[in-house]
Each structure stands twice: as structure tokens, then as C-alpha cells.
Amino acid sequence: MSPTTPARASVRKTWKLYIGGAFPRSESGYSYVVNDAKGQFVANAAMASRKDARDAVQAARKAFGGWSSKTAYNRAQILYRVAEVMEDRRPQFLDAVRQSEGLGSRQATQVVDDAVDRLVWYAGWADKITQVVGSANPVAGPYFNLSSPEPTGVVAVVAPQRSSLLGLVSVVAPAIVTGNTTVVLASEERPLPAITFAEVLATSDVPGGVVNVLTGPPAATAPWLAEHMDVNALDLTGLAGDDEAAAALEASAAENLKRVLRAPAAEPDWEADPGIDRMTAFLETKTVWHPIGL
Amino acid sequence: MVKVPETAASAPLFDYAPAPESRAIVDIRSSYGLFVDGEFVDGQGSSFKTVNPATEEVLSEVAEASDADVDAAVKAARRAHSRVWGRMSGRERAKYLYRIARIIQERAREIAVLETLDNGKPIKESRDVDVPTAAAHFFYYAGWADKLEYAVPGNGAPQSLGVAGQVIPWNFPLLMLAWKIAPALAAGNTVVLKPAETTPLTALLFAEICQQADLPPGVVNIVTGAGATGQALVAHPDVDKVAFTGSTEVGRRIARTVAGTDKKVTLELGGKAANIVFEDAPVDQAVEGIVTGIFFNQGHVCCAGSRLLVQESVAEEVLDRLKRRMATLRVGDPLDKNTDVGAINSAEQLARITELARVGEDEVGTTGGAGRWSPPCDLPERGFWFPPTVFTGVSQAHRIAREEIFGPVLSVLTFRTATEAVEKANNTPFGLSAGVWTEKGSRILWMANQLRAGVVWANTFNKFDPTSPFGGYKESGYGREGGRHGLEGYLK
Known part of the structure; x- marks a missing residue:
């Protein structure tokens, strides 16, 4: 490199939050250092505050009516469009996963492929889950009786700490595909793939507010989400192994009887068949009766 | 209740400027071969012409698949099943089906115009019903390909059957193809499909779509031809599954052909649906439903509401309003965006409709308000046309109340009580669909319980959705297409 023509300095991205379809900085003005898997500085990520969490809940609530009343089709x-756009941005996600999780090229490829395919898998569930978990009930009387699943509402999700992309997609997709809206707290130490994923959501016809992404330590926002009276359900997967914190949040959630998906003992194997439990955890069953007769 | 003006039946038509959809978007080749093992090949048999039923213009010449051609197609499908498609994970199969769904969406207008040219149906219908619903079917079943273990209760490890031989009718050419191919492929089967003799072109365009989607060769094979080709296909010893949509007569023949074999069969056959209007029905809505029920797609619909059962107390009013509505139907150039009723699909079908209408005229006579009626309309000179027609004073014994006409001909009967309506509605060897119009919910459900039909529409008619199982009772066939149930016929 000759001294007279220095290398071009790259334009670095500011990593922000994703709330109501916009990318604001944290209202608090706080940020925190995010390092790559080798401990090298990568970026200052926004540190979401209690106020950011409340804004995110408000955005999620506002989006719920429209999102849940869209046809399943x-x-x-x-959701399939999200997969398409993500596939289109594979190189970017490969870099993000390698950087944040320290994976080799082959492993990173596997993770990104699995994340895209998982979105496709969940996309297909939108108009099928009702047929699998709903029922026509043969009650002992002249009544039509039909039970169908409906989304529970706003779901606060503490995303997995280790698996910053596949794990994230695997907890967000099942919540939203059935019509819930979400506030997602990204992996604390590996938050950047979540923000890149939010950029995909923002350009894939997902209405603003359906997924809101916060970055920062769980302690700064999770307690507020757990006690927020306009949050209907809580996914504690990201607190795997931290029984004490998870129990405290579950106790807070009891106030308005949030549905709680408890933290597992260890972070799940995200490459395994996810089954349908993550969808049914955030579904209500509605039964409709109607008399039959002339 | 609003009184209908005396002049109801002769309400003036607005003049519409012509609004033709451009046909420049389609590129029809002068001749087509068969689509076997991923490529277009010359057939070993003869060929036949396909015409535009609205103009009688020859659109193209198409190969008529011989027994040897059918055999080659089945062999290609077998190879593709055992080497590629049957072994591929559902997760990968799904992605091919999603691609097909997307390409149908991308090429929607082109397909719609081609469908209208070859079939004669109004562009409004091919554009807004046939093509989007076909895409939706592929999208829906794509999503099942990687979830088959949830599809059939009690079967946690479902397997594909192998090669499916599928024969489809001319009334919804691409849509029926989608109903057949999408669930078959999702379940891991490969297919040999024969489109109807008079409407092969969109199936051949679909073959191109399979190429664009890089679908592995042999997974989908299209053999064009007439009855003999279809017979060769369903009788082929290496076909594991037969799926047929068409007439009850041919369905019976197929059931005989496969007797004693291990072939799994789905038959979606004829119908003579009762569309039942009670006195408390919202009349305008019911009239729209009656019109949709019988004049949608020129009445070329197996589930058409071809028998109107109307409660005596409102019969006169409903008929007045029906006639007024029929007078506003625009019959003519199928490519015109304002056209409601297009061309009859073939000279043969026109002859059948004409003959049954003539019989109906003799049967019902002209006394006591009985008779045949059509609104005044100018039919084009060339092409195959039949005006929207209604027969009043029809009794259950009349042929026009018993036989499937498969054209824009409505037979009107009356009833006094719900029990009588049920008896009349069920008094048919068919059992595909039925309609009920009443504001009373409990009566809808009571009627739905009593009607021996696979689909019951209440306060609506002719609604279709990929998630919703469709199929008949009795001589309207067996098996269901659509929904979770639609996969059962393609899995073991």
C-alpha cells in the first residue's frame, strides 16, 4: 500500500433498536460494547431502557389487531417473504454469524441455511396449525361446537444467548406466525444478527410493531416486560440455566397471569425438529357454540 | 320487504365500452408435444387441435399420447420417484413447490389470458379465481411437504404412494391441475397428468413452469389426449394412485378398471346441487348467490347450484329479482373485462346443453307459470354460446332436475317446509354440494346436518380455498381434495 493512497475507510453502521417499524437509538442514550467471538471490539450497541421496553410493548399492542386479523394465508x-429476503442476504448473515458466534465457514453456512429453512417451515404453519390443534366437538346435544386456536396477544421473548440467529428465528417465528406480536430481547453478548434480522423484517412486508427488537442486558428490560400489564405472554428461553432470574420473572408475570414458557435447563439444540409446542404455548383456544334446529 | 318494480325483468343494460384484455402477453406455439421426463417430446400417436371456443379459431395442435407414450411417462415418473423425489426430504420438496407457487403468481396474467383463450371463461374469472387459487394451492401444500407427520392422525411416519395417474376436466384446467399435482408432490409422489382434450394449453404452460422451477425431470409429466389416453393412464399397472375429476359416467368406468388392484383412488364427479332459499333469506344476497351458483363459469361447475329450491311464499319475488339480475349479465367476449358469462367450452358440450334444454322445454310445458326463460342477449355469431336460462315449474321427475346439464341452465322447484326442502334436495344420486339461504343460524346448521352433500354453503356459494376439503357423497365420488384431508389420498 503506497502512503499516498490510503485504503478506503469503511462506513460503519450504527446499531440501533427496532421499535414499531423504525430504528431508534435507545431513549436512554446508553450503549454498550459488543465484541466478536475473539474479544475484538465490533460496535457499540444500543442499551435498551425501561422506557424503550414500554415503547416496544405499545408498538406491539398497536400492531396486534391488524396482524392477528390478517388471513392465515x-x-x-x-413469513415466506422474510425467508426469501433473508436468503438473498446470505453473505451478510454468514458474516454476522461468524463474527458473533465464532463459527467456521461450514458451520456458519449450516446455521444460516437452517434459519432460512426454519422460517419457511413456520410460514407453512400459518394456515395449518388450526387444522392440527382445532377440533369439531361432538357435544351431547343439538349444538354445533367448534374449537379454534387464536393468538394470545403480545409476547415478550428473551431470545437465546448463544444461538444469535438460528435460535432467534426459532423463537420469533412461532410466536408471530399464529398472529401474536412480539417484543424480543436479543442475545446480550451477540445482539448484532438480531438487528440485521430486523432489517430484513423491515423490508419484507412485516408490518411495523409485529416484531420489536431490544438489545442490552436482560436485567435492564426483562423485569419490566415481565410485569407489564399489557404483555400477555413471556418466553424465557434466553434465560436457560439461570433458574433464579427465570423464577423471579415468572413470579412477576403472575400478576396478570401471563402465559410463561419457562427457561430450559440448557439452551436447546436449535437444529433439532422444533415440533409445534412453541406455537401452541402462545395460543388460546376459543370454542363457539350454536344451536342446531329449525 | 321491498317490492320489485313491474318492469323488473326488462331493466335496461348500461352500455359498456369494450375493455379487452390484451392477448399479446401469451405466446402460443403452433404445436406442442408431450412433457415427459422434464422435456417436451414428440408423441408417437397422432395429434389434435385445440380451439378457442369463443371464436372457433384453432389455437394450436397438440400431441395425442399413445399407450406407448403413457408408458414412457409412467416410467419417467417411477424413476423420478425412486431416485429423487420419493427420497428427497420434505423440507427440500417444499421449496420446489413454493417456487412453483411463486412462478404462477409472477406469470399470473399470462396464464389467465391463455386459460380464457383455451377455455372460453371470462377473463375476470380466470384472473381473479382460477389463477390465484391455483397459486394458493401450491403455496398451501408446499407448507405440508415438511409437516406430513402432522397431516394424518395415527400415522406418524407417512410414506408416499409412488406414481399418481391424474385425469382432469376442462372446466377449471389449471386449477384442477393444481388440486391434483400440489398435494401429490407435497406427499412425495410423482405424477403423470392428462389435461382435458379441449383445454390442454395451461397444463403445457405449467410444464414450462416446472422447468423454470428446476423441478427434477420426471416428477411432473403431462400427457395430452382424449379418453383413450386417460384410460391407458388409469389402467397402467405401474400407477399406484388414480385421481380423476370429471363425469360420474367416466368415474364409474375408472372404478371398474381399478377393481381388484392395489391402486388408491380419488374420484370427484358430477353434481346436481340444491340451492335452498328460505323465506327469511336476505333476498338480494340470495339472488346474487343463485346467479353465482349457476352462471359462474357458464355453469361448467360440478358443484353448481343447478336446482333452485325456493320457499313457496317468496318464490314469485325471488324469481322476479332473479330475472332482473339475469338481464344485467353480460354474455360475450371472454377476454372483455366486463364479461360475466363467456363461451361454452366445446361444440359437443353446447349440443348437450341445447338438447337437455329442449327436453326441459317439453317437460315443463307453459301452463301455470311454468316455462323456459332467458334474458334478451345478442350472442356472437361464431363460437359456442348459450344464454343464461331458467326453467320454472320443474318437478323432481324431470330430466332437467335429475341430470347434470353442466351449463348455464337453472331448474326452479318450490317447497313449503324445511323437511320437504331436505327431501327434495337429497332426492338425487349425486351429493357434491348444497346451498342454504336463511338468516336463522340454527336452521342453517340443521339443514347442513340433513343434507347428504360433501360441501354445504350457507349464505354464500361456490367458495373454494386450499385449506378446505372438497368432495362428494354418493355418486359424486369419494375422497377429498383440499385441506389436511386432501393429503390422505396421497399417503400410506
Whole structure:
């Protein structure tokens, strides 16, 4: 490199939050250092505050009516579109996963492929889950009786700490595909793939507010989400192994009887078949009766 | 209740400027071969012409698959099943089906115009119903390909059957193809499909779509031809599954052909649906439903509401309003965006409709308000046309109340009580669909319980969705297409 023509300095991205379809900085003005897997500085990520969490809940609530009343077919199309756009940005996600999780090229490829395919898998569930968990009930009387699943509402998700992309997709997709909206607290130490994923959501016809992404330590926002009276459900997967913190959040969630998906003892194997439990955890069953007769 | 003006039946038509959809978007080749093992090949048999039923213009010449051609197609499908498709994970199969769904969406207008040219249906219908619903079917079943273990209760490890031989009718050419191919492929089967003799072109365009999607060769094979080709296909010893949509007569023949074999069969056959209007029904809505029920797609619909059962107390009012509505139907150029009723699909079908209408005229006579009626409409000179027609004073014994006409011909009967309506509605060897119009929910459900039909529409008619199982009772066939149930016929 000759001294007269220095290398071009790259334009670095500011890593922000994703709330209501916009990318604001934290209201607090705080940020924290994010390092790569080798401990090298990568970026200052926004440190979400209690106020950011409340804004995110408000955005999620506002989006719930529209998102949950879209046809299942339409939600399927939109989730599939997310997969399409993500596939299109594979190189970016490969870099993000290698950087944040320290994976080799082959492993990173596997993770990104699995994340895209998982979105496709969940997209297909939008108009099928009702047929698998709903039922026509043969009650002993002249009544039509039909039970169908409905989304529970706003779900606060503490995303997995280790698996910053595949794990993230695997907890967000099952919550939203059935019509819930979410506030997602990204992996504390590996938050950047979540923000890149938010950029995909923002350009894939997912209405603003359906997924809101916060970055920062769980302690700064999770307690507020757990006690927030406009949050309907809590996914504590990201607190795997931290029984004490998880129990405290579950206790807070009891106030308005949030549905709680408890933290597992250890972070799940995200490459395994996810089954349908993550969807049914955030579904209500509605039964409709109607008399039959002339 | 609003009184209908006396002049109801002769309400003036607005003049519409012509609004033709451009046909420049389609590129029809002068001749087509068969689509076997991923490529277009010359057939070993003869060929036949496919015409535009609205103009009688020859659109293209198409190969008529011989027994040897059918055999080659089945062999290609077998190879593709055992080497590629049957072994591929559902997760990978799904992605091919999603690609096909997307390409149908991308090429939607081109397909719609081609469908209208070859079939004669209004562009409004091919554009807004046939093509989007076909894409939706592929999208829906794509999503099942990687979830088959959830599809059939009690079967946690479902397997594909092998090669499916599928024969489809001319009334919804691409849509029926989608109903057949999407669940078959999702379940891991490979297919040999024969489109109807008079409407092969969108199936051949679909073959191109399979190429664009890089679908492995042999997974989908299209053999064009007439009855003999279809017979060769369903009788082929290496076909594991037969799926047929068409007439009850041919369905019976197929059931005989496969007797004693291990072939799994789905038959979606004829119908003579009752569309039942009670006195408390919202009349305008019911009239729209009656019109949709019988004049949608020129009445070329197996589940068409071809028998109107109307409660005596409102019969006169409903008929007045129906006639007024029929007078506003625009019959003519199928490519015109304002056209409601297009061309009859073939000279043969036109002859059948004409003959049954003539019989109906003799049967019902002209006394006591009975008779045949059509609104005044100018039919084009060339092409195959039949005006929207209604027969009043029809009794259950009349042929036009018993036989499937498969054209824009409605037979009107009356009833006094719900029990009588049920008896009349069920008094048919068919059992595909039925309609009920009443504002009373409990009566809808009571009627739905009593009607021996596979689909019951209440306060709506002719609704279709990939998630919703469709199929008949009795001589309307067996098996269901659509929904979770639609996979059962393609899995073991």
C-alpha cells in the first residue's frame, strides 16, 4: 500500500433498536460494547431502557389487531417473504454469524441455511396449525361446537444467548406466525444478527410493531416486560440455566397471569425438529357454540 | 320487504365500452408435444387441435399420447420417484413447490389470458379465481411437504404412494391441475397428468413452469389426449394412485378398471346441487348467490347450484329479482373485462346443453307459470354460446332436475317446509354440494346436518380455498381434495 493512497475507510453502521417499524437509538442514550467471538471490539450497541421496553410493548399492542386479523394465508406469504429476503442476504448473515458466534465457514453456512429453512417451515404453519390443534366437538346435544386456536396477544421473548440467529428465528417465528406480536430481547453478548434480522423484517412486508427488537442486558428490560400489564405472554428461553432470574420473572408475570414458557435447563439444540409446542404455548383456544334446529 | 318494480325483468343494460384484455402477453406455439421426463417430446400417436371456443379459431395442435407414450411417462415418473423425489426430504420438496407457487403468481396474467383463450371463461374469472387459487394451492401444500407427520392422525411416519395417474376436466384446467399435482408432490409422489382434450394449453404452460422451477425431470409429466389416453393412464399397472375429476359416467368406468388392484383412488364427479332459499333469506344476497351458483363459469361447475329450491311464499319475488339480475349479465367476449358469462367450452358440450334444454322445454310445458326463460342477449355469431336460462315449474321427475346439464341452465322447484326442502334436495344420486339461504343460524346448521352433500354453503356459494376439503357423497365420488384431508389420498 503506497502512503499516498490510503485504503478506503469503511462506513460503519450504527446499531440501533427496532421499535414499531423504525430504528431508534435507545431513549436512554446508553450503549454498550459488543465484541466478536475473539474479544475484538465490533460496535457499540444500543442499551435498551425501561422506557424503550414500554415503547416496544405499545408498538406491539398497536400492531396486534391488524396482524392477528390478517388471513392465515397472508401471514404465510409474509413469513415466506422474510425467508426469501433473508436468503438473498446470505453473505451478510454468514458474516454476522461468524463474527458473533465464532463459527467456521461450514458451520456458519449450516446455521444460516437452517434459519432460512426454519422460517419457511413456520410460514407453512400459518394456515395449518388450526387444522392440527382445532377440533369439531361432538357435544351431547343439538349444538354445533367448534374449537379454534387464536393468538394470545403480545409476547415478550428473551431470545437465546448463544444461538444469535438460528435460535432467534426459532423463537420469533412461532410466536408471530399464529398472529401474536412480539417484543424480543436479543442475545446480550451477540445482539448484532438480531438487528440485521430486523432489517430484513423491515423490508419484507412485516408490518411495523409485529416484531420489536431490544438489545442490552436482560436485567435492564426483562423485569419490566415481565410485569407489564399489557404483555400477555413471556418466553424465557434466553434465560436457560439461570433458574433464579427465570423464577423471579415468572413470579412477576403472575400478576396478570401471563402465559410463561419457562427457561430450559440448557439452551436447546436449535437444529433439532422444533415440533409445534412453541406455537401452541402462545395460543388460546376459543370454542363457539350454536344451536342446531329449525 | 321491498317490492320489485313491474318492469323488473326488462331493466335496461348500461352500455359498456369494450375493455379487452390484451392477448399479446401469451405466446402460443403452433404445436406442442408431450412433457415427459422434464422435456417436451414428440408423441408417437397422432395429434389434435385445440380451439378457442369463443371464436372457433384453432389455437394450436397438440400431441395425442399413445399407450406407448403413457408408458414412457409412467416410467419417467417411477424413476423420478425412486431416485429423487420419493427420497428427497420434505423440507427440500417444499421449496420446489413454493417456487412453483411463486412462478404462477409472477406469470399470473399470462396464464389467465391463455386459460380464457383455451377455455372460453371470462377473463375476470380466470384472473381473479382460477389463477390465484391455483397459486394458493401450491403455496398451501408446499407448507405440508415438511409437516406430513402432522397431516394424518395415527400415522406418524407417512410414506408416499409412488406414481399418481391424474385425469382432469376442462372446466377449471389449471386449477384442477393444481388440486391434483400440489398435494401429490407435497406427499412425495410423482405424477403423470392428462389435461382435458379441449383445454390442454395451461397444463403445457405449467410444464414450462416446472422447468423454470428446476423441478427434477420426471416428477411432473403431462400427457395430452382424449379418453383413450386417460384410460391407458388409469389402467397402467405401474400407477399406484388414480385421481380423476370429471363425469360420474367416466368415474364409474375408472372404478371398474381399478377393481381388484392395489391402486388408491380419488374420484370427484358430477353434481346436481340444491340451492335452498328460505323465506327469511336476505333476498338480494340470495339472488346474487343463485346467479353465482349457476352462471359462474357458464355453469361448467360440478358443484353448481343447478336446482333452485325456493320457499313457496317468496318464490314469485325471488324469481322476479332473479330475472332482473339475469338481464344485467353480460354474455360475450371472454377476454372483455366486463364479461360475466363467456363461451361454452366445446361444440359437443353446447349440443348437450341445447338438447337437455329442449327436453326441459317439453317437460315443463307453459301452463301455470311454468316455462323456459332467458334474458334478451345478442350472442356472437361464431363460437359456442348459450344464454343464461331458467326453467320454472320443474318437478323432481324431470330430466332437467335429475341430470347434470353442466351449463348455464337453472331448474326452479318450490317447497313449503324445511323437511320437504331436505327431501327434495337429497332426492338425487349425486351429493357434491348444497346451498342454504336463511338468516336463522340454527336452521342453517340443521339443514347442513340433513343434507347428504360433501360441501354445504350457507349464505354464500361456490367458495373454494386450499385449506378446505372438497368432495362428494354418493355418486359424486369419494375422497377429498383440499385441506389436511386432501393429503390422505396421497399417503400410506
